Amino acid sequence: MKSLLFWKIMFGFWLTFIAVNQFGWLVVRVFSEPRPSYYRTMAEKMGPVQLGAVKAALESGGLRAVEKLQAAWAEDIRDDIEIHAIDPDARDVAPERGYLWVTAVARNGTHYLVTYELPAWSGDWSVIEALNPRDELLAMGMVGALFFSAGLAFYLTRPVQRIRKGFARLAGGDLSTRLLPSVGRRRDEIADLAKDFDTMAERLQQLVLMRDQLLHDVSHELRSPLARLNQAIALVRQDPANTDLSLQRIETEIRRLDELVGELLSLARAESGESSGDQYFDLHELIQTVVANVNYEARAQGVVVNFSSASPQEGLVRGNVELMRRTLENVLRNALRVSAAGQAIDVDLSTPDGTQFLVRVTDSGPGVPGNKLDKMFEPFVRIGNNNTNKGYGLGLAIARRGIVALGGNIEARNRQPRGLEVRITLPVHSLGTAAG
Numbered sequence: 001m002k003s004l005l006f007w008k009i010m011f012g013f014w015l016t017f018i019a020v021n022q023f024g025w026l027v028v029r030v031f032s033e034p035r036p037s038y039y040r041t042m043a044e045k046m047g048p049v050q051l052g053a054v055k056a057a058l059e060s061g062g063l064r065a066v067e068k069l070q071a072a073w074a075e076d077i078r079d080d081i082e083i084h085a086i087d088p089d090a091r092d093v094a095p096e097r098g099y100l101w102v103t104a105v106a107r108n109g110t111h112y113l114v115t116y117e118l119p120a121w122s123g124d125w126s127v128i129e130a131l132n133p134r135d136e137l138l139a140m141g142m143v144g145a146l147f148f149s150a151g152l153a154f155y156l157t158r159p160v161q162r163i164r165k166g167f168a169r170l171a172g173g174d175l176s177t178r179l180l181p182s183v184g185r186r187r188d189e190i191a192d193l194a195k196d197f198d199t200m201a202e203r204l205q206q207l208v209l210m211r212d213q214l215l216h217d218v219s220h221e222l223r224s225p226l227a228r229l230n231q232a233i234a235l236v237r238q239d240p241a242n243t244d245l246s247l248q249r250i251e252t253e254i255r256r257l258d259e260l261v262g263e264l265l266s267l268a269r270a271e272s273g274e275s276s277g278d279q280y281f282d283l284h285e286l287i288q289t290v291v292a293n294v295n296y297e298a299r300a301q302g303v304v305v306n307f308s309s310a311s312p313q314e315g316l317v318r319g320n321v322e323l324m325r326r327t328l329e330n331v332l333r334n335a336l337r338v339s340a341a342g343q344a345i346d347v348d349l350s351t352p353d354g355t356q357f358l359v360r361v362t363d364s365g366p367g368v369p370g371n372k373l374d375k376m377f378e379p380f381v382r383i384g385n386n387n388t389n390k391g392y393g394l395g396l397a398i399a400r401r402g403i404v405a406l407g408g409n410i411e412a413r414n415r416q417p418r419g420l421e422v423r424i425t426l427p428v429h430s431l432g433t434a435a436g
Contacts, residue, residue, distance in 0.1 A: 017145035302341030338365030
């Protein structure tokens with residue numbers, strides 16, 4: 001039954017509402033002070049007047065005078081009054097409870113007891129009577145509770161049905177499904193659930209698009225060296241004299257393919273956060289080692305890589321040291337690629353707030369166009385022309401995934417008047433924390 005939750009909520013609240021209504025009615029009846037009914041109050045006021053009139057008639061004219069007096073009364077009023085002759089020597093002539101009474105003596109000496117019956121007192125009730133309020137009140141409560149329960153059940157189950165349908169569409173492959181616009185102006189947990197669903201769907205859509213783009217870019221990057229390999233093989237078949245030249249071309253293209261596959265594997269490892277277990281390493285020492293290695297390549301271009309640190313050396317980083325080393329090398333080599341002879345690359349390490357390392361890598365190159373700053377860390381995105389960018393556009397993508405795997409963040413911004421600054425933040429682990 002598709003609407004089972006709706007009926008559960010509706011009937012549950014309906015029965016609960018009726019039970020609470022009945023219980024409240026019982027409590028009011030039990031603990032409220034009994035009050036006389038309207039008819040009882042009027043009878044207590046009119047009864048003495050009517051008894052006085054009957055007594056006067058008996059004393060002046062006897063029973064005939066009473067008959068003449070009651071002839072003008074309504075029948076129900078006449079039925080409430082009874083007249084009995086009594087023994088004047090009787091000691092107790094008072095009637096039972098629930099009557100008003102007087103005595104009168106006619107002219108012939110007969111004594112009479114005149115009684116007036118009072119209506120029932122409204123406070124005289126039982127528990128069974130208390131559980132059965134007036135029919136119109138019970139009907140109004142049941143109808144009102146039914147509408148209230150149905151409205152509440154609809155309010156709660158309608159967005160659940162929409163979320164269920166949204167999951168069905170998402171499972172069917174419609175990654176553009178969004179639920180937040182459908183919940184209206186709700187500001188409750190259901191709206192938060194719809195927001196989280198939209199975030200999940202958007203992330204899935206991005207991952208699928210990134211996967212498709214990655215496959216497209218990989219196939220594009222592989223197509224060029226494979227085409228050159230086929231061309232080299234075709235040249236050898238056409239003219240065996242070109243064998244040496246073709247073999248050199250084949251070796252070059254195989255080397256490029258090997259480099260591309262290696263970078264793709266590094267990207268996959270960084271994406272999955274692959275690690276051989278928790279490791280704690282000295283970031284200061286690691287940066288010194290990487291800077292020294294890159295300086296060998298930089299000096300051949302006439303570029304200098306400088307390193308300065310204002311960070312306490314006892315701070316450690318938790319994660320894969322090899323992943324961090326590869327990340328730093330990619331960032332520095334990207335800066336080296338856009339640097340000219342006579343320029344310098346500065347690497348600065350600090351801990352501004354004591355809880356995070358801040359690594360700043362700055363160069364004096366041409367910088368990056370503003371509309372490409374956010375895309376420069378994506379796979380196969382090349383910044384610059386063919387002369388300044390000879391890689392596959394995977395270095396910075398590997399760097400970003402490596403930093404994220406270490407629990408940090410990486411971003412880039414242009415310097416003024418020229419140059420690029422890459423900022424890397426990583427959490428600090430003290431020696432005491434690492435030892436524990």
